[in-house]
Amino acid sequence: MTESEFHRAVDAVLARIENALEPHDDLDIDLEGGVLTLGCPDGTKIIVNRQAPNREIWVAARSGGFHFAARDGAWRDTRSGEELFASLAAIIAAQAGVQADFG
Known part of the structure; x- marks a missing residue:
């Protein structure tokens, strides 16, 4: 995988995660500069980068x-x-109490 293919693939993954989680008001979602930060209701964070x-x-x-x-x-x-x-669905369920469906 070339570097540009890698970046396109990761951009697609991050967009898929963001889109799947947008309906969940319990999560504070921030995607910036290739880093996706999920703020959980208890104040903890999950970082995907x-x-x-x-x-x-x-x-x-x-x-x-x-x-x-x-x-x-x-x-x-x-x-x-x-x-x-x-794996991410299990992490989010355990840490944020949110059932994520990435379809």
């Missing part, structure tokens, strides 16, 4: 830090192999 040098998407949450790389047509956790959207 691109790591261009590694060609990864990183997620930082109260439960830990997660790195996702493009593999087999999906973004997969580099340790567990779990798919990004499934």
Whole structure:
């Protein structure tokens, strides 16, 4: 994946997350400069951002830090192999109490 392909792919992922979460008034959503910040009702944050040098998407949450790389047509956790959207839905449910559907 070239750098421009990576940036287009991550932009699409961040837009998909933002669009799926917009209906949830409980979350404060801010997408700026390739960093998506989700403010949770309890004041904590979930951060989703691109790591261009590694060609990864990183997620930082109260439960830990997660790195996702493009593999087999999906973004997969580099340790567990779990798919990004499934993992993120579980993180958001646990931390914010919001059921996210990324379709």
